[in-house]
Ligand SMILES: Nc1ncnc2c1ncn2[C@@H]1O[C@H](COP(=O)(O)OP(=O)(O)O)[C@@H](O)[C@H]1O
């Protein structure tokens with residue numbers, strides 16, 4: 001692991017909301033150019049971890065570092081610069097319902113650059129092509145199917161070619177063929193653009209297919225982080241079971 | 250987690266003082282909690298001072314540990330006070346205690362077992378503080394961006410302001426007009442009999458015109474708009490929160506208030522004065538109808554008299570009021586919208602609250618302005 005450097009570091013992260021402890025001990029790091037997959041049961045705190053990484057929830061000074069910064073304590077203009085360097089694909093897609101797919105995908109560009117509108121449209125078209133959605137550019141999110149929404153959300157997340165991409169359960173609700181294509185796309189982004197990817201997933205086949213590193217959460221604690229190979233032979237019964245189930249299929 | 254060589258903490262209970270020194274972090278709190286579990290059950294005093302003067306460094310673990318034992322003691326009716334502490338330590342405590350409502354700094358003389366009503370009162374004060382603070386925070390953010398938005402790059406969809414103007418203003422015109430016509434009618438009808446018995450028929454004009462222009466017109470409009478737009482703003486924002494659209498905006502570098510609220514504010518501010526004037530005119534027409542039918546005041550006479558009693562000042566006052574009202578409606582709709590969360594999925598709840606609250610706020614503001622300008 002020498003030679004590479006950690007682009008994301010999480011140290012003793014805890015998260016308390018409305019008097020409930022949601023995360024009590026999260027520790028992991030992600031190296032540049034890796035695909036790191038966060039696995040864990042529903043309600044184990046995966047989305048909450050991502051929100052801490054994104055600065056949407058407050059984290060103590062040293063608890064979170066993404067590209068050397070803790071986004072939750074940045075000033076407004078620093079935060080804007082930070083967000084220029086990341087792309088996020090939310091669990092629900094989170095496309096803005098009042099905008100067309102094309103406008104959604106173009107929004108980060110419009111925000112962060114002064115590029116002319118016709119050029120932005122060009123970039124948007126390219127990104128939509130990458131996810132095979134070029135025909136949906138003028139449609140509204142309400143007119144898309146679940147799988148199309150996910151792909152549109154991915155197109156929006158990568159529109160600026162961010163060095164770090166976060167995806168919250170990109171595969172949920174997709175059929176296996178679409179899912180495979182989506183995974184391939186993410187692998188391509190990593191290999192061709194050197195993107196670092198942090199993704200949450202339930203899907204064992206996706207993990208086996210693409211993960212360089214897995215982080216296993218259980219009830220707000222990161223009980224394992226390491227390679228897929230190590231994970232398969234982990235001491236934790238739950239982790240072994242997770243992989244056994246997937247490979248038995 | 251074991252103590253790393255660089256990190257040491259010490260703690261001792263001496264009389265009614267618990268002293269903590271050194272590095273008070275995740276790496277060291279384990280021993281502290283064990284120590285407290287052993288010693289504190291035997292503690293028999295009424296009040297414990299926790300001396301944090303000697304803490305060199307502290308993280309969220311340390312903060313939680315302190316809050317943890319304080320809570321424990323408070324359950325037993327033992328008051329606690331923090332004493333000392335560097336500004337850094339204090340800041341960490343503040344930052345991380347936010348979520349832990351109920352643990353408040355108490356001054357020396359207040360420390361005793363709190364009675365039921367005292368607790369109730371304290372809790373309400375906290376809740377009040379929390380909500381009022383966040384309300385004013387949002388209010389100042391919206392106000393700031395409403396002005397700053399005029400001079401900076403547009404952060405919302407092209408055409409959104411006119412879209413909102415149609416939704417909030419134009420589409421409300423029919424109902425607002427109808428309601429104020431009826432109110433004007435009723436107002437005049439109710440007073441007609443009284444005025445006639447005094448032979449003061451002509452004063453029906455003064456009554457209708459002044460009441461509509463300076464009071465009823467703006468108020469009816471605001472109440473109708475609060476019911477229509479206050480609720481829809483709250484519902485829209487709450488839905489966006491639940492589906493993570495507001496988070497998505499943030500991580501795309503867009504300030505949600507600028508994208509969602511500011512165009513609504515512009516749309517409302519642009520249309521509200523016209524709606525109000527429409528309400529005034531139709532209300533007065535209602536009065537005119539009654540004046541003609543019951544008091545034999547011909548429309549020409551009515552309009553003539555109206556010219557005498559109508560001052561520009563009243564019209565302007567009505568318009569200014571309407572601007573204040575829409576400002577309050579947009580803010581309270583947004584406030585309840587942003588207060589929705591995925592956990593209680595309260596889209597329905599926040600819409601109701603938004604309407605009730607914005608109408609209350611409008612009436613409150615109306616009376617304040619009435620006091621000041623009359
Ligand atoms: N804002 C919040 N306030 C209170 N509890 C929350 C909040 N967000 C999430 N939770 C709770 O935290 C736990 C973890 O949530 P989440 O991170 O969304 O889980 P996952 O993504 O792994 O399914 C859940 O039990 C959820 O109910």
Ligand SMILES: [Mg+2]
Nearest residue numbers: 046047091168
């Ligand atoms: Mg989740």
